[in-house]
Amino acid sequence: MQRFHGPRMGQRLLALAVLVLTTLLVWMPTPDVSFHSLTSDTVSYVPATVLEVVEENLSPSDRTGGPMLGDQTLKVELDSGETLTIANYLTHTHNIQAKAGMRVVVCVDAPEHVEPYYTIYQYDRSIGLGVVLAIFLLLMLLVGGEKGFYATLALAFSLVFLLRFVVPFIYTGGSPVLAGLAMVLASTAVTVFLIYGISPRGLLGVGVVLAGEFVACGLFLLFSRLLHLTGFQSSDAENLLVAAQNTGLDISTVLFAATMIASVGAVMDVAVSLLSALWEVRLADPDITGAGLWQAGLRMGRDMIGTMSNTLIFAFAGGSLTTLLVLMTYGTDPTQLLHSDYIALELAHGLCGTCAVILTVPLASLASALVYPNWKIPEPAQVSQ
Numbered sequence: 081m082q083r084f085h086g087p088r089m090g091q092r093l094l095a096l097a098v099l100v101l102t103t104l105l106v107w108m109p110t111p112d113v114s115f116h117s118l119t120s121d122t123v124s125y126v127p128a129t130v131l132e133v134v135e136e137n138l139s140p141s142d143r144t145g146g147p148m149l150g151d152q153t154l155k156v157e158l159d160s161g162e163t164l165t166i167a168n169y170l171t172h173t174h175n176i177q178a179k180a181g182m183r184v185v186v187c188v189d190a191p192e193h194v195e196p197y198y199t200i201y202q203y204d205r206s207i208g209l210g211v212v213l214a215i216f217l218l219l220m221l222l223v224g225g226e227k228g229f230y231a232t233l234a235l236a237f238s239l240v241f242l243l244r245f246v247v248p249f250i251y252t253g254g255s256p257v258l259a260g261l262a263m264v265l266a267s268t269a270v271t272v273f274l275i276y277g278i279s280p281r282g283l284l285g286v287g288v289v290l291a292g293e294f295v296a297c298g299l300f301l302l303f304s305r306l307l308h309l310t311g312f313q314s315s316d317a318e319n320l321l322v323a324a325q326n327t328g329l330d331i332s333t334v335l336f337a338a339t340m341i342a343s344v345g346a347v348m349d350v351a352v353s354l355l356s357a358l359w360e361v362r363l364a365d366p367d368i369t370g371a372g373l374w375q376a377g378l379r380m381g382r383d384m385i386g387t388m389s390n391t392l393i394f395a396f397a398g399g400s401l402t403t404l405l406v407l408m409t410y411g412t413d414p415t416q417l418l419h420s421d422y423i424a425l426e427l428a429h430g431l432c433g434t435c436a437v438i439l440t441v442p443l444a445s446l447a448s449a450l451v452y453p454n455w456k457i458p459e460p461a462q463v464s465q
Contacts, residue, residue: 091277095233098270102237105244122191127204128156130182131163138170138177147175154178154200158186168200176200183207230274238267242341250337253328260337264293264344271348284451285355288444292347293340295443296436300339303428309335309421335425343433346391350384350440358448366457370449377445388437400426 138150152168166186168178178184183204190196220228246259268289276282303309312331323329358377362368368376407417417423 088277090279091230091274094273094278095230098233098237098274102233102240105237105240108244122189124188124190125201126158126160126186126188127206128158128164128184128186130178130180130184131155131157132180133178134165141172143172146172148177149175152178156184156186164198166198166200176203227275231271234267234271234274237270238263241266246341250334251323251327251329253330256330256333256337257340260340263337263341264290267344268293268348272352275352280451280455281355281359284447285352288351288355288440288447289344289348291443292351292436292440293344295439296343296347296432297336297340299435300336300428300432303432304335307424307428309424309428339429339432342429343436346388346433346437347440350381350388350437351444353384354381354441354444355448358445359452362448362452362455363457368453370453373452374445374449377448378441381441381445385438385441389434 132155134153134155136150136152138148138152141147141149147170149170149172151170154166154168155163156166157163164186168176170177176184178200183206185201185204187199187201188196189198217232220232222228224231242263246263249259250256268286272285272289273282276285310332317331320329320331320334324331354377357380358373361373361376365372403422
């Protein structure tokens, strides 16, 4: 049986440690949140199965591509075994057209000493979400192999760390800057070290990503000064003000933390991709000089900048399309829109991330040019890993 080489074994041990840490984060006690502005202990959401459509009165919408509108009377069985008859109303904005055998989620509002009130909340998407995740995992494993598994594990860790630590920490009065920094450091270290192993290449990758992040943070500070931006201008600031009075939430620096977290993915993508590509160039041409690596990095980086910039802009356009349509519906004046908080915030986030990606190219190229020529070319068996 072939023995595992040190770097690969190190990656596997690190993956096991990350898996254990992620599991602990998932199962750790829920942080004590002392304040909720809207809460109701009487409302619960219960999965159920539609047994029968007893009666329905539906007609097509007069809107192009609109859904069926009207009402249904449904006989449903909750997962607890209780059978109910529920009126289901279908509108343009809430449209759950139920059929016999369909899985749905029922909203149960049961105040004390009052007859419970039942409504159809949504489709039960458990199976659909499971299929989507299964397809994603299958593609990652088939195409990415072992490194695809590592990438999936890093993604899971980052998501759990964000939801179980960063968000509660900020909400309960912790520094958003420290939380954002912890998110960037943890996500970068886990992702890069799982890809490269705990090795000089891994350390170089982490260093380049963090350098790109510091660039992004500096640019956002500059942009926020130029555009007069504070955390109080975000669309959710009004809702968070009440929470801030009760939990100590620091709204003023939430935008800064959000920018740190939002830009790390794109910066990591460019940094790791370019470092890996330049290492392959070094393997293919052992005699290449630092100047040659620098020039090769800039040439490849210019192509990456073109596509990554489009990615960031299209992500903004896609995410903001409905908002822009609403603004057009309201007849928003172009001058009003141009100078609005909404455009200023979106431009600051989008252009800050794009500029960080652009500047990560020379950073990664310079790091490769300075370091790679001094590293020994590994044996073919190690290169294949």
